[in-house]
Structure formats: structure tokens, C-alpha cells
Amino acid sequence: MMGHYYIGADIGGTTVKLAIIEDNGTITKKWEIPTNTDNQGEAIPSDIASSITNTLKEEAIDTSMVVGIGAGAPGFVDTTTGYIHEAVNIGWKDIDFGNLLKELTGMTVWVDNDANLAALGENWLGAGRGCTELIAVTLGTGVGGGIIANGQILNGANGTAAELGHVTVVPEGGAPCNCGKTGCLETVSSATGIVRKAKEAAEKHPESKLNALLNDATLTSKDVFEASKHGDEAAKGVIAEITDVLGMAIANMAIAINPEKIVIGGGVSKAGDLLLDPLEKAYRKYALPRTAEASSFGIAELGNDAGVIGGAFLVKKNN
Amino acid sequence: MMGHYYIGADIGGTTVKLAIIEDNGTITKKWEIPTNTDNQGEAIPSDIASSITNTLKEEAIDTSMVVGIGAGAPGFVDTTTGYIHEAVNIGWKDIDFGNLLKELTGMTVWVDNDANLAALGENWLGAGRGCTELIAVTLGTGVGGGIIANGQILNGANGTAAELGHVTVVPEGGAPCNCGKTGCLETVSSATGIVRKAKEAAEKHPESKLNALLNDATLTSKDVFEASKHGDEAAKGVIAEITDVLGMAIANMAIAINPEKIVIGGGVSKAGDLLLDPLEKAYRKYALPRTAEASSFGIAELGNDAGVIGGAFLVKKNN
The missing domain is CATH 3.30.420.40 (ATPase, nucleotide binding domain)
Incomplete structure (x- = not known):
């Protein structure tokens, strides 16, 4: 365990919700960016990457303090690779999203379906604790x-x-x-x-x-x-x-x-x-x-x- | 990994199926004993234990060569403890079966529901390989x-x-x-x-x-x-x-x-x-x-x- 922060990214049809979260679940910083669905949502990965990178800078958090990014997308996800077969609402089809976001940020990335991540959130800190x-x-x-x-x-x-x-x-x-x-x-x-x-x-x-x-x-x-x-x-x-x-x-x-x-x-x-x-x-x-x-x-x-x-x-x- | 054999036990309403199985799935020995359901099936654990012990002797397999016993029962099983809440067909109710069989045989015991074990069997060597x-x-x-x-x-x-x-x-x-x-x-x-x-x-x-x-x-x-x-x-x-x-x-x-x-x-x-x-x-x-x-x-x-x-x-x- 090298770092003390986790990044959560929840990609929806209109906004991408983002947060920097501590090991105990405290949300250090929470923000949103619009989801740009133009051209089959091709700008979304780089929008997310630069928003994360910039916010970490603003918060004076070095990337070495970040354990990784956990991202949710509304579609069919290969969770071992982070490959997204299809996410209709945001226009994605056959996007190697996990590796793309990893390259763009230099951080480790895990990807899952957004509904699964919501379940996991409730499992950690919510009604299904x-x-x-x-x-x-x-x-x-x-x-x-x-x-x-x-x-x-x-x-x-x-x-x-x-x-x-x-x-x-x-x-x-x-x-x-x-x-x-x-x-x-x-x-x-x-x-x-x-x-x-x-x-x-x-x-x-x-x-x-x-x-x-x-x-x-x-x-x-x-x-x-x-x-x-x-x-x-x-x-x-x-x-x-x-x-x-x-x-x-x-x-x-x-x-x-x-x-x-x-x-x-x-x-x-x-x-x-x-x-x-x-x-x-x-x-x-x-x-x-x-x-x-x-x-x-x-x-x-x-x-x-x-x-x-x-x-x-x-x-x-x-x- | 100390040993080379696994014991399978499948407890049914009329017979208990037993087998000695090798690491690659080969069945070394397979046999059955009747399920004695008298007095809420109280003799079943000791019947199983002595049958296993005797058969291992006959086969000249030392218990140190046996990794453990995996037993299936037709009922609601707490798989972490091997405790059986109820197994209607064989008369059991609130039986600490896993620990009982462990004491009687001196071997490590895992217990699960019989239908689950059948699924696991097909998953290892059968149609769901x-x-x-x-x-x-x-x-x-x-x-x-x-x-x-x-x-x-x-x-x-x-x-x-x-x-x-x-x-x-x-x-x-x-x-x-x-x-x-x-x-x-x-x-x-x-x-x-x-x-x-x-x-x-x-x-x-x-x-x-x-x-x-x-x-x-x-x-x-x-x-x-x-x-x-x-x-x-x-x-x-x-x-x-x-x-x-x-x-x-x-x-x-x-x-x-x-x-x-x-x-x-x-x-x-x-x-x-x-x-x-x-x-x-x-x-x-x-x-x-x-x-x-x-x-x-x-x-x-x-x-x-x-x-x-x-x-x-x-x-x-x-x-």
C-alpha cells in the first residue's frame, strides 16, 4: 500500500462524477464534469484524465499518494481488462477504456459496471455495510x-x-x-x-x-x-x-x-x-x-x- | 499439501456414497453404505467415520496421505463450521456434523449442501469443466x-x-x-x-x-x-x-x-x-x-x- 487516496469516477450520460476518497471513506474532494458524448464519446477518457490530474494538483496531492482509480461505466465491462464492449448512453462501443485511462493518468485503473459500483459503495459505507x-x-x-x-x-x-x-x-x-x-x-x-x-x-x-x-x-x-x-x-x-x-x-x-x-x-x-x-x-x-x-x-x-x-x-x- | 488423496462423501436419504479420489480426479475406490435414519439419523456420522477408516486400512492408505474429507448433505449447511441446521430426508436437525466427523476420523472436514457439491463435481470433471x-x-x-x-x-x-x-x-x-x-x-x-x-x-x-x-x-x-x-x-x-x-x-x-x-x-x-x-x-x-x-x-x-x-x-x- 503506497498511497492514501482513491479516485472514484462514475460516468453517466450527462455528467461524470469524480471524487478523491481517503482510506476510511471520507470524501476529500467531490466534483463533476460534463459527459461529452460527441463522436461516440471519444473525448471522455482524456476529459476524465485531465480533470483528475488537475484536481490532484489543486489539492496538492502527489500521484504517488493515489492507490488507483476505480471507474464505473453504464454498460458491459470486461473487469479483468477494463475493456468496454458497449455503453449505449455515452456512445461507446469497443473501447479499451481501462488501459487508455491508465496511460493518460499514469495511475492504476479498475473498471466495472456503474450499477455494480453503486452496489459496492452501499456495501462499503451505505445500507449494505x-x-x-x-x-x-x-x-x-x-x-x-x-x-x-x-x-x-x-x-x-x-x-x-x-x-x-x-x-x-x-x-x-x-x-x-x-x-x-x-x-x-x-x-x-x-x-x-x-x-x-x-x-x-x-x-x-x-x-x-x-x-x-x-x-x-x-x-x-x-x-x-x-x-x-x-x-x-x-x-x-x-x-x-x-x-x-x-x-x-x-x-x-x-x-x-x-x-x-x-x-x-x-x-x-x-x-x-x-x-x-x-x-x-x-x-x-x-x-x-x-x-x-x-x-x-x-x-x-x-x-x-x-x-x-x-x-x-x-x-x-x-x- | 501433505497428502495425495481426497475423500468424498455424499449423504442421501437411503445411501451414503463414498469415494477415495486422487489429485487428478481418478477414483481409487468407490463404495456405499446404507443411511441409517433411525433416531434422527444419529448413527450416520459414526457409520461414515468407521467406514472411511476401515476402507483406508483395506486400501493400505495412511490417514497422513489424506488431505481431507468433503461431505455433502441434503439440507441447510453452515459451510464455515460444517454445522447442519436441518436435513429433513435423513432426520438431522442442529447437528455439528463437520466437527463430529473431524473428531471421529482425525481428518480435516469440509461440508456443503449436496446439490452444491454435485455442481462442484461437474465444475471439476464434468459438463461444466x-x-x-x-x-x-x-x-x-x-x-x-x-x-x-x-x-x-x-x-x-x-x-x-x-x-x-x-x-x-x-x-x-x-x-x-x-x-x-x-x-x-x-x-x-x-x-x-x-x-x-x-x-x-x-x-x-x-x-x-x-x-x-x-x-x-x-x-x-x-x-x-x-x-x-x-x-x-x-x-x-x-x-x-x-x-x-x-x-x-x-x-x-x-x-x-x-x-x-x-x-x-x-x-x-x-x-x-x-x-x-x-x-x-x-x-x-x-x-x-x-x-x-x-x-x-x-x-x-x-x-x-x-x-x-x-x-x-x-x-x-x-x-
Whole structure:
């Protein structure tokens, strides 16, 4: 162990989140740069490298004090080499990102999928602290996932492990998913899925609060939880359906992993107990009793920092 | 590494399979003893110990030449201590089996779930040879499972990982399962489930071959595959249904694990391509395309030896 700092980089579709993190998890410095997706995102590696190099200079931290960079990208990553097969949102395809960033910075680099790093962050300092077995589910525009088993991230044979959003929950006649399949979990229990279900419910129930909201403005998943909280039956029906489906999908995943903790993050998780209570009830209905006994639910604690903290932990675990 | 031999022990409801295995996987000696389930199976540990000790003497192998014993039991195992919480078929509840066998034999002992050891056996010398990520499914009276990820068996937080038979495949109104839930995979795609489905189909189709078989004798899952092979529509419908359900369950599991290989074993797997062809087709329909790309199917190769070979490999991996 030569240095005392870890760099976390969380590459998203609009910004790259960056942080300098100490061995105990303290964030020394946190900043963002825009993600330049022009020309298949070709400038991103050098943008990240120069931003890191400049910030270290500003902070008077010599690169010899940095153990390494842990970077997360939204796509399929070969974690042994840092090669990225595809990261649709930022335009990358077949980029040797890990080696590129290493050359540009002179630092050691580890790369993983962004959802996996968020899981790792929660595993180090958040709601899944210290768990050897952990399932992290991110409910946002889509549904992301990260799994820790035997204390290690699951990456799988070609970087698609823990893609929980693409578990099939509607075998026949489900809605089309971006992945090319139909009936994926993401089509039901993401923010987008909740809004789609709510629109269907609003049409069926013209008297509902949901229908009034739909006519007033753009309906969001938050509105659906709010309407449900205020007793609107149509909204309650939507929440019951999406939590039942999600609870079953997580229970089935838990039968593979037998986790100690299930951490729910992403924008939809801001609904808190309005989401967690029916979700946990559904989970316990579908999980093997002994599996259910071993596990508890929690809302993700690190918010937007989960990725950079996970990046730092990835470096720490490899040293 | 002091010795050159590994002992595998596979404890089943009627017999305990035992073997002395060399470092390269060669089986030096293989034998069985009856499982004495009297008095909650209290004699089993000493029966195993004396049988191992006596056989080593007969084979003129000094215990100093034995690296350790790897034992599999059909139940929930704490693999760090070898403590068995429950193994219903052999009557065990709260047995400190690992330490007991260690005291009785003077050898180092590792214990795991029997389905996990079968997966490990196939991973060492069988259809899943050398895979870092592997899902093994055993289709017998029930449905068992074992998962290897990052090169390690998944045991989970309390020994229920990879209990694939209890994935919920029928959310509402499914058949009752031994585990206390309803609609588990085991109620559909096990030998028992296939026969149950075939009886339903036979009643609906009095003209079917299935119905004739049902009246003639005890219907088995093998009969259903045979009738399907000979073009009986009712039987073909049953096979189509049970492989569709199994294919979806495996695809959903594969979305967590992203395996290189899926190994199908157990009595039902003797149907070979009659099972594998429709199963693989269903799997590819439900799996994420990139996940499907990474994976292939195979029939388990080690038969009844998988457990003892897996036991030996468990010792080998820990040394």
C-alpha cells in the first residue's frame, strides 16, 4: 500500500462524477464534469484524465499518494481488462477504456459496471455495510442491479450479471423493453413502468385522482405514490401491482443469492416506506421462508455518491 | 499439501456414497453404505467415520496421505463450521456434523449442501469443466440447484443459495410445494411435476397416449417424453409447458449470474435432447440476448459420482 487516496469516477450520460476518497471513506474532494458524448464519446477518457490530474494538483496531492482509480461505466465491462464492449448512453462501443485511462493518468485503473459500483459503495459505507451477500436494485428510468456474493461483485461470463431490470416478469404479451425482449421487470417497476401502468389505470378509472393528474400535467412516479398515499384506489392498485411484481422478482433472485440485505435505490426509492412496506410484504410471500428470514430491506443511503464511493472501494479491495 | 488423496462423501436419504479420489480426479475406490435414519439419523456420522477408516486400512492408505474429507448433505449447511441446521430426508436437525466427523476420523472436514457439491463435481470433471460461472440444475423428484460464480460455490447468508426448485413460476393459484409456498418451479418441472401435469393433460384428452398409459400403469416422466417423441399431442403440450417454465426460470437466474454453462442433471435429464432442445429454445426466448450469447447447455456427465467428486474438489479448493 503506497498511497492514501482513491479516485472514484462514475460516468453517466450527462455528467461524470469524480471524487478523491481517503482510506476510511471520507470524501476529500467531490466534483463533476460534463459527459461529452460527441463522436461516440471519444473525448471522455482524456476529459476524465485531465480533470483528475488537475484536481490532484489543486489539492496538492502527489500521484504517488493515489492507490488507483476505480471507474464505473453504464454498460458491459470486461473487469479483468477494463475493456468496454458497449455503453449505449455515452456512445461507446469497443473501447479499451481501462488501459487508455491508465496511460493518460499514469495511475492504476479498475473498471466495472456503474450499477455494480453503486452496489459496492452501499456495501462499503451505505445500507449494505459489511454484507457478504447483497442485492442492490436501482429503480430509476430503468431498473439496474448489482449483486455481491461471497463478498465479491458478480460480473459473470461477459459482464451482464445482475442485470435485474431484464428478468422476465410477464411471460406472454408483456410491454416491449429496450433490450429487445418483452415483459422485463424494467417495463413494470421502473419510474417509466409505473407511469405507464398509471396511465392505463387512469384510463380505466376516469374518476380517479390519477386521471385528474394526467390531464393537469406530466404524470410522474412520485405523483402515483402521492395519490396512493391520499387514498386514490386506482393509484393504490398500481402500487400494489408494481410492488408485487418487483417483490417476486427480488424473491426469485434471492433464491439464487440468499442475501443478508436488499438495498433499494434510485429516484423511485425516495417514496420510502410507501414503496418498501408493500414490497417487503410481496417479497416475503414469494421468498423461501428460510431465505426471507436471513434478509432485510433498506433504502440506499449514499445517493449520487454511491458510484464514486464504490469506485474507491473497488480499488481498495484490489489492493 | 501433505497428502495425495481426497475423500468424498455424499449423504442421501437411503445411501451414503463414498469415494477415495486422487489429485487428478481418478477414483481409487468407490463404495456405499446404507443411511441409517433411525433416531434422527444419529448413527450416520459414526457409520461414515468407521467406514472411511476401515476402507483406508483395506486400501493400505495412511490417514497422513489424506488431505481431507468433503461431505455433502441434503439440507441447510453452515459451510464455515460444517454445522447442519436441518436435513429433513435423513432426520438431522442442529447437528455439528463437520466437527463430529473431524473428531471421529482425525481428518480435516469440509461440508456443503449436496446439490452444491454435485455442481462442484461437474465444475471439476464434468459438463461444466473449468467454468468460472456455472448454473447446475438437478431435475429429479424435486428440483435442486448449485451455482458457481467467480469460481466459488454460492452458499448465501444462511445456506439457502441456489435453491432453484423454489423460484416462484406461478404467481397465483400454483400447486402447493413441500416448502410451504405455492407455484414453485419444483411443482412444475420436476419428475413429480411432469407427472402431475401429464395427468391433467390425460384427463383433458381421453384419446391421448398419455391417458392410455395412465390407465395401464404408473405414469412416469420418462413415459411423457416417450409419448411426446411418438407424436402424442397431449404429451407434446406437457413437455412444451414444463420446458417453457424451466427455460424462463433458468433465464431469470442467468440474468443474475451470467453463466458460461448451464448443466442439467438428475433423472429427468436422461431424456437428453427431447428435454434440452425445447429447454434451450425457451431459455433463449427469455434471456437477455448478450447473456444468452455467453452460455451453452449440457447434460450432467458424472451421474451419481458428481457428489463425491464435488466433495473431493471442495477439499482440493480449500488446500
